[in-house]
Amino acid sequence: MRYDSITEAIGNTPLVRIDPAVHGLRHIDLYAKLEMLNPFGSVKDRAAWNMARSRLPGARERGEAIVELSSGNTAKALAVIAGMHGLSFRSVTNRMRIPEVKDLLLLLGAEIEELPGRSECLDPTDTEDPLTLFHQRLNESGSAHLHTDQYFNALNTEAHESGTGPEIVADLDGRAPDWFVACVGTAGSSTGVARALRAHDPAVRVIGLVGEKSDFIPGIRNVD
Ligand SMILES: Cc1ncc(COP(=O)(O)O)c(C=O)c1O
Numbered sequence: 520m521r522y523d524s525i526t527e528a529i530g531n532t533p534l535v536r537i538d539p540a541v542h543g544l545r546h547i548d549l550y551a552k553l554e555m556l557n558p559f560g561s562v563k564d565r566a567a568w569n570m571a572r573s574r575l576p577g578a579r580e581r582g583e584a585i586v587e588l589s590s591g592n593t594a595k596a597l598a599v600i601a602g603m604h605g606l607s608f609r610s611v612t613n614r615m616r617i618p619e620v621k622d623l624l625l626l627l628g629a630e631i632e633e634l635p636g637r638s639e640c641l642d643p644t645d646t647e648d649p650l651t652l653f654h655q656r657l658n659e660s661g662s663a664h665l666h667t668d669q670y671f672n673a674l675n676t677e678a679h680e681s682g683t684g685p686e687i688v689a690d691l692d693g694r695a696p697d698w699f700v701a702c703v704g705t706a707g708s709s710t711g712v713a714r715a716l717r718a719h720d721p722a723v724r725v726i727g728l729v730g731e732k733s734d735f736i737p738g739i740r741n742v743d
Contacts, residue, residue, distance in 0.1 A: 526572070526600070529564045530682045532556050534690040550696070552687060559596040562683070563589075566707050567596035569678035570667040579605045583665040586657065588612060588641050588650060591620050593669055598627035606665070613650050614639055639730070640704055641670045675707035676714070683708060684715020695720040703727040 522528050533556065537549045554562035571585065578585075585601045587593055590612040601608035608629045613636035615621045624631055634649040643651055657666050669675050688695055695716040701709040709727045716723040 525558050525603075526568050528558045529568050530557070531686060534687060550691075552683070554683075559592075559599050561592035561595070562708050563592035564596045565678040565682055566669060566672075566675040566705075567593050567600060567667065569682075570669065570672050570674045571597065571600050571665070574665050575600075575604050575606075578665050582663045584609055584663070586611065586664045586666045587669060588654060589669065590615050590639065591617065593667075594624055594629060595620065595627070597667065598624055598629040602628055611650070611653055613637065613648070643670075669705045669707065675705055676711040679708045679711025680714045681711075684712040687712065687716065688719050695723050697722075698724045698726065700726045700728065703729050 520528075532553050534550050534552050537551055539545075539547075539549075542549050557564035559567070567587075584607040585597050586609045587597050588611050589597070590610070594608075594610040594612075598608045598610070608627075609632065610624060610629050611632045611634065613634050615624075615631060615633055616639075621631060634653060636645075636648040636650045638645055638648055638650065641650055641654055642648060643654070645651055654670075657664065658668075687699075699709075699712060699716055701712065703709050706727065709725060713723070713725040716725075
């Protein structure tokens with residue numbers, strides 16, 4: 520495989536069968552999709568690129584900076600994409616939990632703004648949370664921002680509906696799995712993959728995993 524740009528290497532990650540001796544589940548074929556093999560290191564490369572790509576032409580001339588509410592992997596991908604296109608990148612978050620990620624983002628030239636809020640992910644039902652208020656202001660401002668808006672941008676989900684999900688079906692020789700299990704942040708990946716799998720087989724069951732209970736789980740609630 521030969522590519523002209525690193526962004527063309529996003530997606531088409533391998534689906535690897537986990538040895539039953541490792542997972543210990545009987546009568547279950549368990550596969551892992553190795554999203555960490557995306558070029559910027561995670562499943563979020565797909566969404567970051569899909570949300571940013573059409574807005575990059577002319578962004579530098581307009582003096583825009585990419586802005587996203589992210590404490591980790593979306594920020595990593597957007598920081599590289601911004602750098603590739605001569606733009607600056609600003610990551611706004613309540614919590615930059617992992618020091619290595621923070622160091623890497625700073626190394627990539629990102630500007631990090633840490634707010635004193637509670638929730639790790641944007642929770643619009645928490646109207647007092649500084650992250651919610653920042654998000655509101657960002658949408659109202661009409662300023663020179665390229666706000667990728669991962670929690671509400673349909674291109675986040677679409678990256679997985681057109682990419683990740685169909686890749687899984689193709690690698691299973693045209694079959695959808697009985698179950699699909701995914702971690703939920705914005706719910707873009709779980710929702711998009713679920714849509715693709717269910718278009719293939721409406722009986723597919725989807726499990727979304729969250730780190731802690733939250734009243735607001737974006738997107739995934741609309742899957743059914
Ligand atoms: C490694 C990893 N997996 C899954 C997710 C959740 O993805 P989504 O935002 O599409 O729900 C994230 C979100 O940050 C992530 O970093």
